[in-house]
Amino acid sequence: MKWTQLRRMAISLPVAIFAACLMIGISEYGNKQTSQSLSNLAHAYDTRTALSTLTKEMLDAETGLRGYLLTSDENYLKPYNEAIQNISSTLQRIRQLIETTPQGMEFFIPMSHSISRKTAEMDLSLRLFREGNADALKFVMFTDMGNTDMSNIRELARKLDTLTAERAGRYQQDINSSLIMGRIGVATVTLFGLFAFYLYLRQNNMVDRLHKREQALLSEERSRLENLVRERTATLTELANHLQQVREDERGHLARELHDELGALLTAAKLDVARLKSRIDMGNPEIADRIKHMTETLNSGIALKRRIVEDLRPSSLANLGLSTSLEILTSEFAQRSGIEVEAIFEAVELPEATELTIYRLVQESLTNIGKYAKASQIQVTVHRYPTYVAVQIKDNGEGFDLASIRPNSHGLAGMRHRVEAAGGRLTINSALGAGTTVSAIIPTGATPAEAITAI
CATH class of the missing domain: 1.20.1330 (f41 fragment of flagellin, N-terminal domain)
Known part of the structure; x- marks a missing residue:
């Protein structure tokens, strides 16, 4: 032995x-x-x-x-x-x-x-x-x-x-x-x-215990890393939301400054032109043409100022509501681009941040269609449901392959982040030659989990 x-x-x-x-x-x-x-x-x-x-x-x-x-x-x-x-x-x-x-x-x-x-x-x-x-x-x-x-x-x-x-x-x-x-x-x-x-x-039993101990340590480490990833993701999401809010605040501030300061200057200049017009001889064709050209230039400047201010921070959103603001947005886009736009908007009451999210979503979608889609018809709809609002922008343009979207396509990523920050969900459906449909589901007053469950 x-x-x-x-x-x-x-x-x-x-x-x-x-x-x-x-x-x-x-x-x-x-x-x-x-x-x-x-x-x-x-x-x-x-x-x-x-x-x-x-x-x-x-x-x-x-x-x-x-x-x-x-x-x-x-x-x-x-x-x-x-x-x-x-x-x-x-x-x-x-x-x-x-x-x-x-x-x-x-x-x-x-x-x-x-x-x-x-x-x-x-x-x-x-x-x-x-x-x-x-x-x-x-x-x-x-x-x-x-x-x-x-x-x-x-x-x-x-x-x-x-x-x-x-x-x-x-x-x-x-x-x-x-x-x-x-x-x-x-x-x-x-x-x-x-x-x-x-x-x-x-001593097989001892080997088994050692193996179980290693598994427990690995599981504990995995749990720790998963918690760390969740914390970092939450922190980055909060930072992105903060930067987005700061950007909107800055745009609003700049819009107010342009509206107050530049608007006052242009209005004063227009009044001065009107005063000059009443005091000079308008029978002189050259002077009349100069005054007319000056008036048209000031009117163009005022219109440009108004368009820039509206792009930075739509005043109609706070004064007239979401539906009216979207009607104005789609109507002006149709006039500029020559594309037929069918707009169907149901009256909704939403928080100011959610209204701005929907407005920016429609605005960005129309901008992308005008740049890339080569569409002749667009349909924009907003429907209200008990717990959520459904927004859809559909065009009959060239479309694109979803698999070919580049990682640095910040426009689509920005729209998705805006919608998700509001507790919603964004989907994009497109194919070559079949147009593009952008759909968003955004909760009205319920929590995001309740809204998604209702959907």
């Missing part, structure tokens, strides 16, 4: 030692590879975050400067000055993050040059405005250099972000590979361990 035990030990002990050494080696190798990949992944995410911050700072600077030039309100210079101060440090941070990547530097260098030109152009505009040099300011503002530089900045930042995202994907694949290797190694070592324990102790 003792000889048998010694023989089993002579076989199982080397196997156990080999299994232990193999486990240590695989664990150390996997830990090293995973740590390196995680470090690289964090580096990539830091780069993307810095790029997002840089884009936001450029937008803050441009928006703040435009607000100041339109209103002369010093409060608009606060975000502009803060953004200008932070742009250099953000650029330096991006350079430090990508200086080891030659391909990234190919995008970074022209992007930094475009940023320098854009900031210099904004600084020149601000200086000319403060000096009261209106002619030079108009020349600077109506050149296309600033817009070209801003477009280059967005495009290069997007390319750099795409390059960084690809690198992050590769690092993620490395992590997955390390985890797979670790799992394979653990499985191999487990087999060796089971074999050694079978030969030496035959």
